[in-house]
Amino acid sequence: MDFSYDDEQNALRQAVSGLLGRAYDGEKRRAVVAADPGFDEKTWAGLAEMGLLGLPFAEERGGAGAGQVEVAIVAEEIGRVLAPEPYVQAVVLTGGLIDAVATDAQCDELVAGLAEGSLVPAFAHAEPGTRWSTAAAGVRAVEEGGTWRLTGVKEPVPNGARADVLVVSAIDEAAGGATRLFVVRADAEGLTRVGYRTHDGTRAAKVELAGTPAEPLGEGADDRTAAIERAQALARIAYAHESIGAMATALTTTTEYLRTRKQFGVTLNKFQALTFRAADMYVSLELARSTALWASLVAGAGGDVVTAADRARLQTSRAGRHIGKDAIQLHGGIGVTAEYTVGHYTSRLTAIDHVLGDGDWALDRLAATVGDHETVDPLGAPYT
Amino acid sequence: MDFSYDDEQNALRQAVSGLLGRAYDGEKRRAVVAADPGFDEKTWAGLAEMGLLGLPFAEERGGAGAGQVEVAIVAEEIGRVLAPEPYVQAVVLTGGLIDAVATDAQCDELVAGLAEGSLVPAFAHAEPGTRWSTAAAGVRAVEEGGTWRLTGVKEPVPNGARADVLVVSAIDEAAGGATRLFVVRADAEGLTRVGYRTHDGTRAAKVELAGTPAEPLGEGADDRTAAIERAQALARIAYAHESIGAMATALTTTTEYLRTRKQFGVTLNKFQALTFRAADMYVSLELARSTALWASLVAGAGGDVVTAADRARLQTSRAGRHIGKDAIQLHGGIGVTAEYTVGHYTSRLTAIDHVLGDGDWALDRLAATVGDHETVDPLGAPYT
Amino acid sequence: MRLQLSPEDEAFRQEMRTFFTTKVPQATRDAVAARRDVGREQYVETQRILNAAGLAVPHWPVEWGGRDWTPLQRHIWREEMQLACVPEPLAFNTSMIGPVIAAFGDDAQKQRFLPATANLDIWWCQGFSEPDAGSDLASLRTTAVREGDEYVVNGQKTWTTLGQYADWIFCLVRTDPTAEKKQRGISMLVFPMDTPGVTLRPIELIDGGFEVNEVFFEDVRVPAEYLIGEENRGWDYAKFLLGNERAGIARVGATKRLLADAKQLATEVRADGRPLSEDPRMAARIAELENELLALELTALRVVAHSTDGKPHPASSVLKLRGSELQQAATELIVDIAGPLSLASFAGEDSQVPEWARAATPEYLNYRKVTIYGGSNEVQRTIIAGTILGL
Amino acid sequence: MRLQLSPEDEAFRQEMRTFFTTKVPQATRDAVAARRDVGREQYVETQRILNAAGLAVPHWPVEWGGRDWTPLQRHIWREEMQLACVPEPLAFNTSMIGPVIAAFGDDAQKQRFLPATANLDIWWCQGFSEPDAGSDLASLRTTAVREGDEYVVNGQKTWTTLGQYADWIFCLVRTDPTAEKKQRGISMLVFPMDTPGVTLRPIELIDGGFEVNEVFFEDVRVPAEYLIGEENRGWDYAKFLLGNERAGIARVGATKRLLADAKQLATEVRADGRPLSEDPRMAARIAELENELLALELTALRVVAHSTDGKPHPASSVLKLRGSELQQAATELIVDIAGPLSLASFAGEDSQVPEWARAATPEYLNYRKVTIYGGSNEVQRTIIAGTILGL
Secondary structure, three states: EEOOHHHHHHHHHHHHHHHHHHHOOOOOHHHHHHOOOOOOOHHHHEEEEEEEEOOOOOOOOOOOOOHHHHHHHHHHHHHHHOOOOOOOHHHHHHHHHHHHOHHHHHHHHHHHHHHHOOEEEEEOOOOOOOOOOOOOOOOOEEEOOOOEEEEEEEEEEOOOOOOOEEEEEEHHHHHHEEEEEEEOOOOOEEEEEEEEEOOOOOOOEEEEEEEEEEEEOOOOOOOOOOHHHHHHHHHHHHHHHHHHHHHHHHHHHHHHHHOOOOHHHHHHHHHHHHHHHHHHHHHHHHHHHHHHHHHHHHHHHHHHHHHHHHHHHHHHHHHHHHHHHHHHHHHHHHHOOOOHHHHHHHHHHHHHHOOOHHHHHHHHHHOOOOOHHOOOOOOOOOOO | OOOOOOHHHHHHHHHHHHHHHHHHOOHHHHHHHOOOOOHHHHHHHHHHHHOOOOOOHHHHHOOOOOOOOHHHHHHHHHHHHHOOOHHHHHHOOOHHHHHHOHHHHHHHHHHHHHHOEEEEEOEOOOOOOOOOOOOOOOOEEEEOOEEEEEEEEEEEEEEEOOOOEEEEEEEHHHHHHHHEEEEEEEEOEEEEEEEOOOOOOOOOEEEEEEEEEEEEOOOOOOOHHHHHHHHHHHHHHHHHHHHHHHHHHHHHHHHHHHOOEEEEEEHHHHHHHHHHHHHHHHHHHHHHHHHHHHHHHHHHHHHHHHHHHHHHHHHHHHHHHHHHHHHHHHHHHHHHHHOOOOOHHHHHHHHHHHHHHHHHHHHHHHOOOOHHHHOOOOOOOOOO | EOOOHHHOOOOHHHHHHHHHHHHHHHHHHHHHHHHOOOOHHHHHHHHHHHHHHHOOOOOOOHHOOOOOHHHHHHHHHHHHHOOOOOOOOHHHHHHHHHHHHHOOOHHHHHHHHHHHHHOOOOOEEOOOOOOOEEEHHHHHOEEEEOOEEEEEEEEOOOOOOOHHHEEEEEEEOOOOOOOHHHHHHHEEEEOOOOOOOOEEEEEEEEOOEEEEEEEEEEEEEEEEEHHEOOOHHHHHHHHHHHHHOOOHHHOOOHHHHHHHHHHHHHHHHHEEEEEEEEHHHHHHHHHHHHHHHHHHHHHHHHHHHHHOOOOOOOOOOHHHHHHHHHHHHHHHHHHHHHHHHHOOOOOOOOOOOHHHHHHHHHHHHHHHHHOOOOOOOOHHHHHHHHHOOOO | OOOOOOHHHHHHHHHHHHHHHHHHOOOHHHHHHHHOOOHHHHHHHHHHHHHOOOOOOOOOOHHHHHOOOOOHHHHHHHHHHHHHOOOOHHHHHHHHHHHHHHHHHHHHHHHHHHEEEEEEOOEEEEEOEEEOEEOOHHHHOOOOEOOOEEEEEEEEEEEOOOOHHEEEEEEEOOOOOOOOOOOHHHEEEEEEEOOOEEEEEEEEEEOOOOEEEEEEEEEEEEEEEHEOOOOOOOOHHHHHHOOHHHHHHHHHHHHHHHHHHHHHHHOOOOOOOOEEOHHHHHHHHHHHHHHHHHHHHHHHHHHHHHOOOOOOOOOOOHHHHHHHHHHHHHHHHHHHHHHHHHHOOOOOOOOOHHHHHHHHHHHHHHHHHHHHHOOHHHHHHHHHHHOOOOO
């Protein structure tokens, strides 16, 4: 057991932090998120150049063959400066799904394109009638004369308008109602995408498919919910780290404010009720950090990544709400303005909390199996 | 709508407070609860003399014909000094059940005896296999040759060893498994009672019935769970007031301690983190007080007393835990000693919380019907 | 003690309920119900309807439109208004500057301002907070120097809510910088927002909306007749103003509406094949919130019953503290009911995500303000600990 | 980074697990499991078994019985001990006075005390707190005046845990009342509890048990050779002692046992005709607590991994703070599972209420202490805010 970063990992963190720190110091983020596509294409290219967009994929597929801990480092640095680049969505979730399911030929195009920065994929999965499900519901896939066509609406689809290629989940009635995955090109006929800004400055879209031609992802007509579950679990873990980065900045921003802001003739850190709340924020942060880190290690060790991801999600959801709320409260009025940074952290934490299942959702899943084990051994089965 | 006490009510409070204040100032309570029966027979007689033991019963039955608010005043003053006399158990719960169900002849003996202080009744209802139920489970009632006989175990029975007469709930298989009520005399054959001290200084007992002769309470073979439900609801409301009294003293004891105890050269009320916690305790207390008071008024107005009692119980359970815990914490080490008073308040609040359903239990019942109304109107149906 | 309303109060409640649900335009009430922004015109139109019926400023002196109601009647009036989704009369006019002018203004000021204030012919905004004087209001630095018949005002105010709609501003300014206690050198001035030297800068909030502003004063010349009351007594007037009409701060009616909406929405959203409302933990969460709101409402009624002497009851702080927490809890609940749909926050009308789900998170974020403004909850705890508990 | 234990550590864990579950008498472990009081004899017997196997004082210097283990090994040792319901070696001996004597005592003291301390031949108790010096330890007033070869001690200590079992006491006393900083005039003395002038008064706790005491000193004559280290440097030794061996304070293993018990008990208690464990809100409550405990355990492992320099990691305060809260939450959970049965708290053996349910509330009440002792949680928050966050 070893919870310390090695030299290479520290170097990676420094490199990512350098790139993103330059890209988003001061007011730059507000300008970037004000205009479509809601992130900076140059920074995206920079991430690609550094090899970060192919980080988790095998070298023979154009990736770097790195582990979960490396992905976690990037996600944490993304969170630290609220970089709006869709790293977790494009690389971990969509890229991970492609990598797990696609044919070699598809990977040659899609994974390699993602890794080199030339192709941004998005996963069109959520539907207005579903709730953090692994299955599709209203979108249908039908084969006619050798061509698969999709019909229905996906929304909200993170980065759905900007994406160069969409991975779309759909019900195949011919395969017994299985949820299958398809690749839809940006220029496909019958594809309508209406993008919009979301509260955290990123982008989502309504994606309408009207007999839109699509290519099955991978071979066979298998139900893909297990692959979706696993990719979502890895994305939850990466998001946990993005949250940790955001919480860490929210906390340091708050403590800095308490040290410098004066009220009633003294700096705010003279008020014990406030400093104690900051201490409680630190406790929440460190406990969440431990859990997120552990979940990454479980993924690397080949353990039960789905349960580990639920555990990380529950802990970071609770911590994110606690820290997000109190960071604003301890700032007072300035905390709710868009001109000051701390509120954006709260906004982003709230978005992450709702993107792939919130804390109560994860808790429901954990509660359903709480009787199956006597105690939790983080270093033993089923996690290692 | 009027939430203020009238002159008579204020006089009642003063009288009760005078009696109990004299009985339990200083160390007197510790001496009283150290010896059986766990309360002071003289104080009980004093309560009877003042007419408090017959407060809610009709004058023609030997009572005072007073309302729920008067009962609440007595209960609150009981709580304020932690008087160990079983007022809510004997008068509100057991007495209320007798008053609601018994024949006139039974009332002439039992209610009158209770009111004049000569007879302490107890309700033997809980069984090791039940959980805050209105029904009996393991204790059976069988009629043989005109004599009813009860068999089974009741435990824990509050004041079960001291009681002069027991009201026992039992299953009558001949009446389709109905829960019926019976009167069992202290000297009945086959009755074994083993009393013990409980953590809050009061007494409970294991009551074993082995073919014990018993007299049906009231006429007819009706199932009595509705009457039990109602009597329990009124007892929950009275307990809510007893809790309010206890919380109020726990809070004033705490604020007094913060004002006088010195640490690091200053009194504790100079530490904002501590005074803010005291402020939060006050908020909990006042919100609980409002709910308890309202529930008493609902009972008086003939409204849905069962739901109102659940609402009062939920609110006082949460407040009691909050105040009980923080009162000790703000005291530090002295708070966990039996030689200082505040811990006893926490102990008593914990006992009350578990005697007729705890906060989560009440919340489950409220949650089951939360969809039945759009909003709660405390001044409208079904509460008035 | 009596639970029921008296027949008179019951009739009063019915009268209010009928008025609010029939006389205020449905479109305006729908906008409030859907938690859409209400525009300046809708505010003005509503307040004029209320004022015409004597329902805009019932707590003012009778000669200026007040109604001499009991505290309970005022409470019922306000709660019914919130339950009916009626935009409340503008607080800056009716609860703040109006009562101050009625109490401390001279006759000319009363004649000139009070009718127009009640009718929202003048839209007032507040100039109290400054960038370096938030909760510590007495540290304000905006100066007013007397020059002949005028004051010359220089400085900066912030958190001026709806200043973009305002015709006039009421301001705290420092008129005696040499006063020993910093509270003693403060005065209250009023002047039009279009006076030369006044500029306004809107502040974007984290929900993307604009409701507060910075207001800058550069050699603003204000006629001395716009001084309210006496010079250097502005602190007293500010305290009077801030302590005034605390009864409404619990916002029970508004939170009741949020909760009622949440309940309905939870029946519409499906999770794992059944309505979310049937999830035991969601049902318990709603039921607990509903019970806490009941406790708050009952506490408000107790406070109302004991505030006949006109002074704010010390437990008012409980109402602000808990009322703001419950407002926030209700908006958080709605975000969680929306779940993944909450991510479509700024989608357009053609979105398949319902409007309420799109509005949920921006509203949740916006509501972070309610534990900060109107005396932050830290200030309320200080009041409770000091004034009530003697700590 | 690596999740798995190394093969050596895995083998070490197995070795510990096997030892604790086979070499410590079952009756003693059953008593701990049932949360009954463990008597003096069982403590002594257990510690001697551990000491004979080199498992009582592994963190001491090797020459006095220490093992030179890694921090992780010490962590595993302690957690496995708690999981196996083994009474831990007496902290006053092994974590407090032992390390102080090993670090600051003279050779004679080491020879005389350390082996007997490791083997619990001497049972030590602590004389630090005083009635008017709780968290503010440096204000202590017990005096020791040098007279020839002796110190004469007068004063009073309190919160002396298990003093009723103790052979010796280690005390902080004021030897220089004129010192400018009150911390500077303090020394550490040790002496037998049966020295003339020492009296002990047990303090009853709210659970009815006796575990702490007041200790009074009236002209107690202590040979000067019982001074530990240098005169007037006692504060340094106390700080060393209190900072020592923070790794165990999370008590994860013990809370794991409580939670595992709670889960089992919830399957045995029936509510509304089904096991309480199947109630969705009860299951969620347990699962959330379990997840919080996991987070705490992982944090303890992170701290362990970074404490090779021997100094307590600043995040140790997180472990104490959260660890004590979770212990309390687990005992509260068990009371709530017991529900109405919890009211039979002091029933006898013939009760039909199971023993665990009778013990539940007294234990819950007793556990209120864990957020108070060992540096109250307010002290821990002060440390986090000051040392870690720089506030």
